Amino acid sequence: MLVKRDVKALQNIYLIEVLKGLAITMKHMLFSKAVTIQYPEERRNYSDRYRGMHYIKATNGVENCTACMLCPTVCPAECIHIVAGERPDKEKYPVKFEIDILRCCFCGMCEEACPKDAIKLSKIYEMSTSKRVVYDKDYLLEQRGHK
Numbered sequence: 001m002l003v004k005r006d007v008k009a010l011q012n013i014y015l016i017e018v019l020k021g022l023a024i025t026m027k028h029m030l031f032s033k034a035v036t037i038q039y040p041e042e043r044r045n046y047s048d049r050y051r052g053m054h055y056i057k058a059t060n061g062v063e064n065c066t067a068c069m070l071c072p073t074v075c076p077a078e079c080i081h082i083v084a085g086e087r088p089d090k091e092k093y094p095v096k097f098e099i100d101i102l103r104c105c106f107c108g109m110c111e112e113a114c115p116k117d118a119i120k121l122s123k124i125y126e127m128s129t130s131k132r133v134v135y136d137k138d139y140l141l142e143q144r145g146h147k
């Protein structure tokens, strides 16, 4: 069975809907506050609880870490690799301290577990790269200046 349609009437209805849509767009353009920012000139304030790039704390130029191995033990991503050494004063220290940051899920458990308050997560969030990244001890010590 053929159904006859009044095309002109339908077109008129579409026009009204298009105008309604345009009115909504204009309302948002003219009266709503922008939700985007002009990054990188503008930056958002992150929560105090934000967990970003790791760093290692140091006292008098010596890392606080005593290579107790608690952080690699609790790390759910198994992305912390430490090789321990011993100083003449018998204090242990990390000869090698690496974090495979692409495996890290930024859970903060390493920070929570550390008895020496040595490993911390900063508010640095600009970590994008096209390469596989393993942060070594020198780099992690450097980052404490940018926390």
Ligand code: SF4
Pocket (backbone or CB within 6 Å): 074, 075, 076, 077, 078, 079, 080, 099, 103, 104, 105, 106, 107, 108, 109, 110, 111
């Ligand atoms: S933040 Fe979590 S996943 Fe990342 S290194 Fe620490 S314990 Fe591992």
Ligand code: SF4
Pocket (backbone or CB within 6 Å): 064, 065, 066, 067, 068, 069, 070, 071, 072, 082, 110, 113, 114, 115, 116, 117, 118, 119
């Ligand atoms: S960073 Fe803290 S938890 Fe990890 S090995 Fe060093 S002292 Fe232990």
